Amino acid sequence: MINFDNSATTFPKPQSVKNAVALAVERFGGNPGRSGHEISKAAAEQVFNVREKAARLFHAEVENVAFTANCTYALNMAIKGILQYGGHTVISSLEHNSASRPVYNLYKNRGVKYSIAKVEPDDEQTVRNFEELINADTKCIICTAASNVTGQITPYRELARLAQKKGIAFICDCAQASGVLDITLDDGMDFICTSGHKGLYGPTGTGLLITNGKFPLSTIIEGGTGTTSAELTQSDTMPERLESGTVNTVGIMGLGKGIDFVNTKTQARIFAHETALCEQMLNALRKHRNITVYRDDNAHYAPIVAFNIGEYSSEEVTEYLNRRGFALRGGLQCSALAHHSLGTLLTGVVRFSPSAFNDRRQVAMLIHEIEKIAAGNVI
Amino acid sequence: MPKSLIAMTSITYAYKAKRLLNNKGIYCEIVRTPKNLSTGCGYSLSVTKDPKEIILILEENGIPHKTFMRG
Numbered sequence: 027m028i029n030f031d032n033s034a035t036t037f038p039k040p041q042s043v044k045n046a047v048a049l050a051v052e053r054f055g056g057n058p059g060r061s062g063h064e065i066s067k068a069a070a071e072q073v074f075n076v077r078e079k080a081a082r083l084f085h086a087e088v089e090n091v092a093f094t095a096n097c098t099y100a101l102n103m104a105i106k107g108i109l110q111y112g113g114h115t116v117i118s119s120l121e122h123n124s125a126s127r128p129v130y131n132l133y134k135n136r137g138v139k140y141s142i143a144k145v146e147p148d149d150e151q152t153v154r155n156f157e158e159l160i161n162a163d164t165k166c167i168i169c170t171a172a173s174n175v176t177g178q179i180t181p182y183r184e185l186a187r188l189a190q191k192k193g194i195a196f197i198c199d200c201a202q203a204s205g206v207l208d209i210t211l212d213d214g215m216d217f218i219c220t221s222g223h224k225g226l227y228g229p230t231g232t233g234l235l236i237t238n239g240k241f242p243l244s245t246i247i248e249g250g251t252g253t254t255s256a257e258l259t260q261s262d263t264m265p266e267r268l269e270s271g272t273v274n275t276v277g278i279m280g281l282g283k284g285i286d287f288v289n290t291k292t293q294a295r296i297f298a299h300e301t302a303l304c305e306q307m308l309n310a311l312r313k314h315r316n317i318t319v320y321r322d323d324n325a326h327y328a329p330i331v332a333f334n335i336g337e338y339s340s341e342e343v344t345e346y347l348n349r350r351g352f353a354l355r356g357g358l359q360c361s362a363l364a365h366h367s368l369g370t371l372l373t374g375v376v377r378f379s380p381s382a383f384n385d386r387r388q389v390a391m392l393i394h395e396i397e398k399i400a401a402g403n404v405i
Numbered sequence: 406m407p408k409s410l411i412a413m414t415s416i417t418y419a420y421k422a423k424r425l426l427n428n429k430g431i432y433c434e435i436v437r438t439p440k441n442l443s444t445g446c447g448y449s450l451s452v453t454k455d456p457k458e459i460i461l462i463l464e465e466n467g468i469p470h471k472t473f474m475r476g
Binding site for chain 1: 414418447469
């Protein structure tokens with residue numbers, strides 16, 4: 027089976043990640059940050075080492091790197107941490123449900139107001155769309171760095187400047203950007219929410235919330251942090267404030283090696299490699315009149331290609347490809363807003379998302395199967 | 406050599422402090438904070454140098470700490 031569903035989670039993982047996970051289970055089984063004995067401290071030091079690596083990657087202070095279960099948890103913590111007592115937010119028309127659903131929940135249950143800014147191929151127009159929707163009650167902008175459906179890159183630096191100008195927070199979903207786009211806090215966002223198991227090649231069950239510390243978050247989960255244990259009030263010390271309960275040492279140690287893998291290859295080279303594979307796909311898809319590719323020549327894209335073939339549903343196509351040994355994602359990719367914008371809520375799209383481990387030969391084999399579908403011979 | 410204790414606000418700051426001090430060639434260990442130095446559980450730096458010198462370094466680098474106890 028060849029995996030082209032790496033936007034969901036990268037697979038396979040580097041050997042070093044597998045080794046780190048095994049090592050964590052075998053040698054670092056203590057509860058980090060909870061006890062004074064050597065087993066606990068050894069685990070805590072491993073967790074700190076990975077926290078340092080993530081801090082370096084995103085240009086953050088080490089205490090402003092919080093480990094989460096995934097990007098969805100990080101987004102929920104940031105969004106609800108800013109908006110749980112009310113206010114207004116502007117979100118993009120490309121948001122994944124991990125951002126749009128917490129906002130909608132706050133709207134239904136906490137009286138939070140929200141507006142949806144259309145992301146256009148023209149970055150300047152996109153920024154104007156956001157700016158027009160900001161009002162005196164707006165507390166934050168929420169925008170993905172790259173759509174998980176089409177890969178379209180948003181003007182996140184310009185939106186960060188807009189948020190700074192307005193004195194509001196900018197929460198950026200970097201799930202599809204981390205590992206391919208060199209995004210750091212220097213780009214101006216106040217919160218980088220990302221998964222550890224996608225472009226950073228860590229195990230599933232890992233994510234990161236990274237902040238510049240300008241907007242302290244209310245908590246949505248409280249509990250044991252290993253500090254100020256005599257008090258009933260949640261610790262206000264970062265990152266423990268956001269890390270109640272035992273952290274995922276096994277996943278975190280794997281993530282550390284995933285970050286090493288990305289640093290060694292470099293994000294620029296991974297981006298170039300994956301983009302070349304996308305170009306190979308695009309060149310093949312565009313030869314067929316009955317294939318619709320969801321790209322605009324004026325926009326910029328992370329290495330993802332979204333398409334449909336004739337009148338076939340995306341699920342029919344991915345089911346056939348699955349039988350032929352290729353893993354691609356059909357349907358809505360958990361992004362109702364993005365599909366509403368594309369006009370594909372009923373059909374979904376087929377999403378091709380390569381990783382550092384895919385190559386041109388694998389893409390050529392996939393193209394061969396897609397051409398059979400487009401010719402109407404196999405479904 | 407008597408060891409002094411500097412109570413830290415979190416395990417993360419304890420390791421951040423340790424990394425900083427080690428990079429300056431100052432030896433320290435992370436130990437559990439004794440009850441008489443803390444209102445709850447927590448971690449301390451155990452140092453052989455004058456704790457006031459260490460605290461100065463921590464403060465210069467924006468690393469918060471709590472109380473200290475001379476060894």
